[in-house]
Structures are given as C-alpha cells and as structure tokens.
C-alpha cells in the first residue's frame with residue numbers, strides 16, 4: 001500500500017468536491033471518505049480504495065477521467081468509469097426486471113452486460129452501504145425509493161457475491177424504511193424469542209463445549225441471531241407460522257479443517273436427536289454463491305429446537321465477506337483483470353464470477369459466446385444494448401433498431417426516421433450487436449408504416465406496430 005498515493009487521492013477528491021454538501025449538511029467529502037473506510041475494512045487493494053475515494057468526481061465535479069488517468073493510472077480510471085456507468089445503468093436494471101421474470105438471473109445478466117471488472121461492483125456496494133447508513137437525511141419519498149432499490153437489487157447482489165454481513169445490513173436497514181411497522185414488530189418478536197431461548201442456548205453451548213474439549217478439538221462457538229429481513233421472507237414462505245422457523249437462533253461452531261467439521265457434526269448428533277431431513281451438507285454441495293457449512297437442526301432433551309452451523313475459519317470468512325475475502329487472498333493475481341485479456345483467478349466457490357468474466361471478455365472481443373456451455377445459463381440468446389444515457393435494454397439476438405425503438409416507447413417507434421448506432425448514422429435494417437449504443441432519430445411528421453414489418457424482429461414491436469396501424473385506419 002502506498003499511503004502517499006492514497007493521501008493524494010484524498011486531496012484530489014477534497015479539492016474537487018469543495019463547497020459541495022450532502023443532504024445532511026455535511027461536506028460532500030465525508031461520503032467518499034466513508035466509502036474509503038468501508039473498502040479498507042473489506043481489505044480491498046490500493047487501486048480499488050483510490051477509485052472509491054474518487055468514485056463521484058467524474059459525475060459530480062470538474063475532474064475528468066483523463067485527470068484521474070494521468071495521476072493514478074489506467075486501472076483507477078477504469079474503475080471510476082465503471083462505477084459512473086453502473087450508476088447510469090440503474091434505470092436500465094429496472095427495465096430488465098420489468099421484462100424478464102427471474103430477478104436473480106437479471107442481476108447476472110446485468111453483470112455480464114456491463115462486463116465490468118468485478119471490483120466496480122464492490123465499490124458500488126460500498127457506496128450504497130454508506131448511502132443506506134445515512135438515509136435518514138433524505139426526504140421520506142426518496143428514502144423509500146432508495147431502500148426499495150437496495151432490497152431489490154443490491155442486497156441480492158451482495159448475496160450472490162456471498163457477502164453475508166453486507167447483505168444483512170443492506171437488507172435490514174432498507175426494510176426498516178420500506179416497512180417500518182413490520183420491521184419493528186419482527187425485531188421485537190426476535191428479541192422475545194431470543195430471551196425465552198436463552199437458557200436452552202446457554203445449556204447447549206455448555207454441553208457442546210465440554211464434549212468438544214474432551215475430544216481435544218480447537219473451536220470457537222457463538223450464537224447467531226436471524227436477521228429481521230430474512231425472518232420476514234421466511235415467514236412469508238411458511239404462512240406466517242413462526243413455529244415452523246427452526247433457525248431463529250443458531251449456534252455456530254468454527255473449526256480448523258473440513259474433517260473436524262464432520263467430526264463435530266457427529267458429536268452434536270451424539271448429544272441431541274437431529275430432525276429428519278434437516279441435515280444439510282453445504283460443504284460437499286456448496287450453495288450457488290459459494291457458501292459452505294454443515295447445518296443441522298436438533299431437539300434438546302428439554303424439547304427445544306436449535307440449529308447448528310459448522311464450518312472452517314476460511315468458510316466463515318467467505319460467508320461473511322465473500323468476494324471481498326477472495327480478493328484479499330488472491331491479491332497477487334488480482335491485477336490481471338479481464339481488461340488486460342486475462343481472467344481473475346478466484347477460488348472454486350466463486351467460479352461463476354470467472355465464468356461471467358470470461359463471457360464478458362469474449363463478448364467484448366466480438367467473439368460468440370456459447371451460452372449453453374455456461375453452467376449458470378446466464379442468459380439465453382439475449383443481447384444488451386445501451387441508450388445514449390446508458391440505460392441497458394435487453395433484446396433477443398437478431399433485433400433491429402425498430403425493436404429497440406418500440407421497446408423504449410411506442411411513440412418513439414412510430415415516429416422513427418433513422419438510427420445512430422455507436423454515433424454513426426445507420427439504417428433501420430441494421431442488426432444490433434451486443435454493447436451497441438443506439439439512438440433513434442424521430443420526426444413529428446413520421447407515421448407508422450406497413451413496410452416496417454420487414455424491419456422488425458420481436459413480436460413485441462410487431463404487436464405495437466399492428467396496434468398503431470389499426471388505429472390509423474380507424475381514423
């Protein structure tokens with residue numbers, strides 16, 4: 001770490017944001033400095049921290065990407081640019097969610113569409129975390145909007161990246177704004193439950209500790225309370241029946257290696273009766289986000305139900321900090337990002353990110369990507385194009401400019417006279433390609449035309465055009 005370089009970034013950002021204030025009245029620079037601190041806590045690399053300090057300068061101040069490139073090099077400039085673009089792509093995310101049913105996959109689609117160095121997302125998540133922490137300064141309609149977006153987009157994203165700690169904070173704080181009454185109710189429910197289970201937990205902790213000590217296993221044990229938002233979601237799944245929620249309180253045991261995990265599981269089962277069907281081996285079969293642990297739910301002799309989670313220190317680190325932890329352990333490989341044509345090397349539990357980056361890199365080089373080969377089947381036969389403002393529009397492969405126009409608005413479709421693709425005038429027969437920036441040229445005098453059916457690929461646009469022609473004929 002070059003402290004001098006980081007200091008220079010702070011000075012540059014302070015000067016650039018001079019005179020700007022946050023809604024809270026604080027000087028604006030408090031925000032980038034808070035983002036810096038979060039990234040440092042996540043143990044991110046120096047370029048990421050510097051980009052975090054500068055993340056709002058290009059959009060909100062006179063500083064340019066060139067200034068940043070000159071002072072801090074290409075990687076920092078690339079990261080700042082990515083964060084800026086990701087900001088403008090947010091309304092595009094909304095768009096994706098409207099048109100495609102599975103929300104979580106849309107996130108992955110968006111990631112590929114952006115083809116970003118994954119560190120861009122980490123900066124964005126740190127940015128969002130601080131914004132959520134300081135949400136009280138905003139007017140209430142804004143609070144609700146940002147909180148909802150955080151619940152819909154950023155908390156699931158943190159989950160995908162296995163950043164458990166971040167997911168819980170983003171979700172719980174947001175939920176306290178989107179549904180304050182429910183939040184308070186569930187919070188008190190959890191407290192009440194914790195209190196009544198205190199004795200049981202204490203006794204189980206003692207019994208397990210004695211047994212593991214006897215077996216000479218080195219371990220840490222602690223309780224973990226369920227987060228408010230995850231309880232909310234689980235209750236919805238179980239008809240609001242709290243008696244069916246078995247993991248309100250869990251005891252977490254952290255050991256040194258995998259063999260000990262299974263040993264401890266066996267020992268727990270020698271003490272208590274496991275509930276059938278509730279033993280989960282996420283070590284042999286990790287969750288899709290790479291989460292690993294052994295889970296078991298048992299009944300104590302006094303007929304209380306407790307969940308145990310057993311994992312190694314490393315698994316725990318990944319469960320809490322996820323992607324950020326991978327970077328920490330892979331720092332030397334980290335500089336090789338896809339921008340230089342190389343793929344970041346990540347642990348197997350986050351291999352989907354490697355897949356994602358491979359796909360993004362190939363798309364960027366104009367190569368065809370065999371999406372069927374992607375284990376995650378991230379998107380099927382889709383291309384992503386941008387509006388000049390940076391919104392992302394997803395279209396089927398084969399789509400033409402009028403498909404894009406009608407997707408934006410039927411009015412834009414109906415009045416189209418031409419198209420600019422990547423800044424160049426093109427014609428309406430031109431097939432759109434992955435990553436194109438598309439601008440539809442319109443004229444008030446234009447009317448929808450029968451002949452356009454030949455220049456349309458999607459049924460969506462076809463329907464809209466049909467509708468417009470019918471209306472025209474009725475007049």
Ligand code: MN
Nearest residue numbers: 031055056127
């Ligand atoms: Mn910001």
